Amino acid sequence: MSQDKQVVSPLPGIFYRKPDPDAEPYVKEGDPVKAGDVIGLVEVMKNYQEIQVEEDGTIASFAVGNEEVIEAGQVIVVLK
Amino acid sequence: MIKVVKPGLETTVQDEGRIGYYNIGMPPAGAVDQFAYAVGNMLVGNEAGAASLEMTYMGPELQFQQDGVITLTGGYIPPKINGVEVPMWKAISVSSGDVLSFGIVKHGARSYLAVAGGISVPPLMGSRSTYTLCGIGGYDGRPLKAGDVLTIGRMRARAVKAGTKVPDKWIPSITKPHEIRIVMGLCSYRLTDESKALFLQTEWTVTPEANRVGYRLKGERLGFVPRDQPFGAGSNPSNVVDLGYPIGSIQIPDGVEPIALLNDAVTGGGYATIATIISPDLSRFAQVKTGEKVRFVSISYEEARQVRIDFKQRLTQINEHLEGAM
Amino acid sequence: MAEFSTRYSFGGDEFIFAELSEEMNLEVNFRGIAITRKLKEKAFPGILDICPSNASYLVRFNPEEIDAHELLAELKQLEREVANLDEIEIRSRLVDVPVLFQDPWTHEAVMRFRDRHQDPESTDLEYAAQINGFTSEEEFIQAMTDTPFIVSMIGFVPGLPFCFQIARQEEQIEVPKYVRPRTFTPERTFGFGGAFSVIYPVQGAGGYQMFGIAATPVFDREQRLPDFRDSMVFPRQGDIFRYRSVTREEYDAVRKRVEAGTFEYRKQEIAFTPYDVLRDPEKFSEMALGRLYSD
Numbered sequence: 001m002s003q004d005k006q007v008v009s010p011l012p013g014i015f016y017r018k019p020d021p022d023a024e025p026y027v028k029e030g031d032p033v034k035a036g037d038v039i040g041l042v043e044v045m046k047n048y049q050e051i052q053v054e055e056d057g058t059i060a061s062f063a064v065g066n067e068e069v070i071e072a073g074q075v076i077v078v079l080k
Numbered sequence: 081m082i083k084v085v086k087p088g089l090e091t092t093v094q095d096e097g098r099i100g101y102y103n104i105g106m107p108p109a110g111a112v113d114q115f116a117y118a119v120g121n122m123l124v125g126n127e128a129g130a131a132s133l134e135m136t137y138m139g140p141e142l143q144f145q146q147d148g149v150i151t152l153t154g155g156y157i158p159p160k161i162n163g164v165e166v167p168m169w170k171a172i173s174v175s176s177g178d179v180l181s182f183g184i185v186k187h188g189a190r191s192y193l194a195v196a197g198g199i200s201v202p203p204l205m206g207s208r209s210t211y212t213l214c215g216i217g218g219y220d221g222r223p224l225k226a227g228d229v230l231t232i233g234r235m236r237a238r239a240v241k242a243g244t245k246v247p248d249k250w251i252p253s254i255t256k257p258h259e260i261r262i263v264m265g266l267c268s269y270r271l272t273d274e275s276k277a278l279f280l281q282t283e284w285t286v287t288p289e290a291n292r293v294g295y296r297l298k299g300e301r302l303g304f305v306p307r308d309q310p311f312g313a314g315s316n317p318s319n320v321v322d323l324g325y326p327i328g329s330i331q332i333p334d335g336v337e338p339i340a341l342l343n344d345a346v347t348g349g350g351y352a353t354i355a356t357i358i359s360p361d362l363s364r365f366a367q368v369k370t371g372e373k374v375r376f377v378s379i380s381y382e383e384a385r386q387v388r389i390d391f392k393q394r395l396t397q398i399n400e401h402l403e404g405a406m
Numbered sequence: 407m408a409e410f411s412t413r414y415s416f417g418g419d420e421f422i423f424a425e426l427s428e429e430m431n432l433e434v435n436f437r438g439i440a441i442t443r444k445l446k447e448k449a450f451p452g453i454l455d456i457c458p459s460n461a462s463y464l465v466r467f468n469p470e471e472i473d474a475h476e477l478l479a480e481l482k483q484l485e486r487e488v489a490n491l492d493e494i495e496i497r498s499r500l501v502d503v504p505v506l507f508q509d510p511w512t513h514e515a516v517m518r519f520r521d522r523h524q525d526p527e528s529t530d531l532e533y534a535a536q537i538n539g540f541t542s543e544e545e546f547i548q549a550m551t552d553t554p555f556i557v558s559m560i561g562f563v564p565g566l567p568f569c570f571q572i573a574r575q576e577e578q579i580e581v582p583k584y585v586r587p588r589t590f591t592p593e594r595t596f597g598f599g600g601a602f603s604v605i606y607p608v609q610g611a612g613g614y615q616m617f618g619i620a621a622t623p624v625f626d627r628e629q630r631l632p633d634f635r636d637s638m639v640f641p642r643q644g645d646i647f648r649y650r651s652v653t654r655e656e657y658d659a660v661r662k663r664v665e666a667g668t669f670e671y672r673k674q675e676i677a678f679t680p681y682d683v684l685r686d687p688e689k690f691s692e693m694a695l696g697r698l699y700s701d
Contacts (some may be wrong), residue, residue, distance in 0.1 A: 020107045106564045216638075314599060319600065324423070326417035347561040348559065
């Protein structure tokens, strides 16, 4: 368990799991991801910042929900 | 020269601002945290008014292409040189090839990078500040992009010793919830007495719609004194005949979600303004992040004047201290 | 005019706001022009900005250089000095501003933001014509173009002119602003909100009703056009704008000249007193249009 890696938000804002409201989520629990893959967007100051994973792994869980307000440094996703 | 490897979220060239053009609708722009900006220039020995970089939430990655002296002030976005964390509020030597990058913002919202000599961009109407809404000033009128190359200017007033730092007692501390001082007035007569009281009691949350133009805040709904709307004002009770908005003024469109204006303010419009953030506290307000809470504290003009005197005095003391340390 | 005594207020530590009237009218706008002009002439040290607006004005000052209470006393004194508005002469320009009404660009924006409008079933122009008692859009356009407007304030963003029609109040057009502001307004949109027409200098947010698009800019960042040689911003408070309805052909022709950098506004210098306007707005408007198109 201590091997779990996390993806944290570099900035505060609103977290989105989808590129737009009608689209499919970028990733789901259980999906394998590679470094550089986008897992969501954070909106702040009318900017949409892509959140990428830094290491290869599998999405174990989302720590925040779609359209939830998050803080800088908050964990978004746990990888295994 | 400084090469922009990654631009960060919104990194712009800013200085003291473009003063004297408010009447044509041109806001001053300039560093929103004037305290951190001014101290940055002092630390690297620049003339007051030299341009710096303002970085919001996510810092850029910059590569120095010449030796120099820099400092980072303002909100704590942990700075690193070649991957190693370096302290803020301290003059640092950099060598050609060094890379400045940043960790995840810890507290505050904006950091300032001052470079000995200042960032050299053409001044426009007396300022190098970027005003992105009209695409003027700064670097091409826009936030930095990857691949941009910044030139270092010659606005150096004195040589500084690397390692010179600002004593802790002068570094602003951040208390939560943020208490921001205001002077009530302007069109505050439009609010009911209950709503005036509620405005001051409420802990307002900063929404994601918070940029250099203004911060939109969430909290309680406020009510206006009923009236037949005067000719020309528009039909909503929050509407007034379009008037000038001071920097720092707070308006409440339709009684929901107050907007507090910052340096890139819209200079006027048709919503009743009810209070103005005092200028020393604008520097503190600019460090409040989306999602954080703010309480407004009403003070008199005389008290505001005293806070301003103290603020200016603190800057003078820091400058004298740093001059002595050179 | 209803009795009203000016409300003075401090805006933080650097601003004084003076609200001359809660309602808009030509007389109060002239009063603001007169006071702020006198203040400018006094050239006090420490005054950073003097911003006259429609029925109020704003002064930004440096409290280290000028005492706020002394400045406030000075402003009250200036207000007394201009009480009868007799002494001031306004020197400004009469300007012909070609507007394409019901154009495709603002129409697209009108349709995009129907859910933020009072009347989602009609266009902005249909709605505004109807609530102002006009039987057709053409009649409504004619009412906006037959009589010139005075630039009563500049602001919001650089160069945006708030324009107030030189007419008796009962003949003036008044419309509400959008229920919720739009996130998009095309550059050069001719808009209307409250009793004011505007031209949006740059693309951006906005809450005014959208009726058309001006062929000509009010803001020129590059200062390419001759009218912008001295400033990025064309309008000045006190200017008199005549919005002239043009065809698509004329619009396109003007746009070509603007893009080539050769366009110059048709304009005439004018000097007048507030009294000239207030005594008989119709006659003044007629005279102004006569002069503008005389040569």
